[in-house]
Amino acid sequence: MSHVLIIEDDRDAGEMMALWIGTQGFSVSVARSLREARAQMALRMPDLMLLDLHLPDGSGLTLLRGESGAPPCDVVLITGHATLDTSIEALRLGAVDYLIKPVSESQLRGVLSRITRPGAMQAEITGLQTEWQRTGSFGHLVGKSAAMSRVYQQIARVAGTAITVLIAGESGTGKELVARTVHDLSRRRAGPFLAVNCGAISPQLIESEIFGHEKGSFTGADRQHQGFFERAEGGTLFLDEVTEMPLSLQVKLLRILETRSYMRVGSTRVLETDVRIVAATNRDPEQAVRSGALREDLFYRLNVFPVELPPLRERPEDVPLLAQHFLEDVARREGHTRVFTPAALRALQAYPWPGNVRELRNAVQRAYVMAEGEEVTGEWIPAAAGHPADAGTGADGAQGGAGDGIRVPVGTSLAETERKLILATLGHFQNHKERTAAALGVSLKTLYNRLKEYEGTPATNVPH
Numbered sequence: 001m002s003h004v005l006i007i008e009d010d011r012d013a014g015e016m017m018a019l020w021i022g023t024q025g026f027s028v029s030v031a032r033s034l035r036e037a038r039a040q041m042a043l044r045m046p047d048l049m050l051l052d053l054h055l056p057d058g059s060g061l062t063l064l065r066g067e068s069g070a071p072p073c074d075v076v077l078i079t080g081h082a083t084l085d086t087s088i089e090a091l092r093l094g095a096v097d098y099l100i101k102p103v104s105e106s107q108l109r110g111v112l113s114r115i116t117r118p119g120a121m122q123a124e125i126t127g128l129q130t131e132w133q134r135t136g137s138f139g140h141l142v143g144k145s146a147a148m149s150r151v152y153q154q155i156a157r158v159a160g161t162a163i164t165v166l167i168a169g170e171s172g173t174g175k176e177l178v179a180r181t182v183h184d185l186s187r188r189r190a191g192p193f194l195a196v197n198c199g200a201i202s203p204q205l206i207e208s209e210i211f212g213h214e215k216g217s218f219t220g221a222d223r224q225h226q227g228f229f230e231r232a233e234g235g236t237l238f239l240d241e242v243t244e245m246p247l248s249l250q251v252k253l254l255r256i257l258e259t260r261s262y263m264r265v266g267s268t269r270v271l272e273t274d275v276r277i278v279a280a281t282n283r284d285p286e287q288a289v290r291s292g293a294l295r296e297d298l299f300y301r302l303n304v305f306p307v308e309l310p311p312l313r314e315r316p317e318d319v320p321l322l323a324q325h326f327l328e329d330v331a332r333r334e335g336h337t338r339v340f341t342p343a344a345l346r347a348l349q350a351y352p353w354p355g356n357v358r359e360l361r362n363a364v365q366r367a368y369v370m371a372e373g374e375e376v377t378g379e380w381i382p383a384a385a386g387h388p389a390d391a392g393t394g395a396d397g398a399q400g401g402a403g404d405g406i407r408v409p410v411g412t413s414l415a416e417t418e419r420k421l422i423l424a425t426l427g428h429f430q431n432h433k434e435r436t437a438a439a440l441g442v443s444l445k446t447l448y449n450r451l452k453e454y455e456g457t458p459a460t461n462v463p464h
Contacts, residue, residue: 002047003029003046004027005029005048006018006021006029007060010052011032015030032055034058038063047074049075050099051076051095061090061093078103079100090161096160106272116160125156128156129156136318136321137325139185140177141174142318143315144317145315145317154307159181159186160186165305166278166305167179167279167280168283168307169282170311170356173309174357180193182278183236191232192232194232194237196238196239197241198239198241198245199443207249209227211228212264213264214267216266230271233274234274234275237276239277241281241443242302251295254301257298260273260274311353316349319349319360322357326365327364330364338368339375344378347378354435359434362434422454426451
């Protein structure tokens with residue numbers, strides 16, 4: 001039977017929690033001071049420790065600062081208000097979660113469902129690290145470079161906690177794969193993982209989609225709707241492109257992070273949420289704050305544990321490993337094995353991959369399809385300037401040089417300049433829209449919207 005130790009100086013609060021936990025099949029004891037807690041831990045080390053921050057004989061964090069570090073059990077803080085400083089200190093000292101007073105049954109239920117011995121989680125991390133050294137794979141990620149090794153170390157450190165993570169990196173670098181790996185290594189792995197692209201939802205609908213709405217709360221709301229927070233209950237909610245979230249909604253997200261509660265649109269009833277937030281942005285988050293796209297207070301609340309994902313051009317040694325991974329993946333689906341020629345691998349490694357890992361994956365898939373025999377040559381692989389592929393052409397049959405450009409007379413409107421640049425870039429990449437969007441630094445959805453607008457523009461030659 002798992003044992004829970006509650007360290008809480010409020011007699012009524014401690015006894016109420018102990019009474020409820022006892023009904024869930026756990027043994028439980030209560031200590032009202034650091035001195036009592038140490039005595040009980042000497043008699044029996046708990047599987048879970050619920051630790052109040054403010055005790056009569058000192059801070060609860062004192063128990064985590066001993067010579068031997070945090071005790072070998074899950075430690076969950078109990079606090080009246082979870083500040084940013086508290087979260088960072090808790091992570092550093094080994095706490096895995098926090099509860100906000102008054103502690104409810106639903107909060108306790110979530111914590112009890114995730115009890116995991118730290119030794120068991122460490123063994124899993126060690127197994128992953130061994131697998132990475134052998135194959136180059138770490139969870140959903142692939143790469144043996146020093147830059148990716150640093151990312152893996154960060155994931156291993158933060159996954160077992162409830163700390164909010166902010167992933168920054170260019171489009172196509174694999175931010176969602178980082179979030180999924182964090183989830184799969186966390187205590188919430190049995191719960192849902194829900195990914196939401198904040199830039200792909202209409203500003204008129206995003207609040208309803210994230211928080212849900214009540215029947216009749218607005219025109220067309222003919223039934224109650226569960227938002228992303230309800231659907232991700234007990235798991236992880238991945239907010240991609242969080243800098244695209246409207247500022248009015250950022251205020252509500254900040255409140256959820258601070259209080260773990262929210263209300264559906266059109267409701268006055270406060271709902272609790274037990275969800276871990278992992279956010280991501282393809283912008284420089286600090287620049288987004290300076291430009292007004294991201295609230296500064298929300299940035300600091302999300303950025304408790306930042307992870308910077310390197311672009312593929314900064315880890316070229318990972319390109320052959322990734323390419324082989326994608327080639328084996330498409331071969332499994334298609335049922336026919338093919339191999340890269342040495343020249344194809346050289347071409348893959350020489351290309352700068354402006355669209356990052358996503359572009360590499362698409363290029364490998366196309367090269368596999370276009371290969372006529374058992375070998376995948378460089379004919380259908382993008383060629384960098386000065387590094388022609390086997391047949392001297394890029395992934396789309398076009399020369400890989402980077403010397404193309406446009407001439408724009410002084411006085412040309414910004415809209416017309418943008419139109420010329422988009423169409424010229426699309427032509428350069430032989431109508432390959434994903435590579436075009438990556439080169440322009442815009443989402444694929446934005447590119448499609450622009451091209452749709454240009455179809456009705458006189459004297460416009462939109463490739464199809």
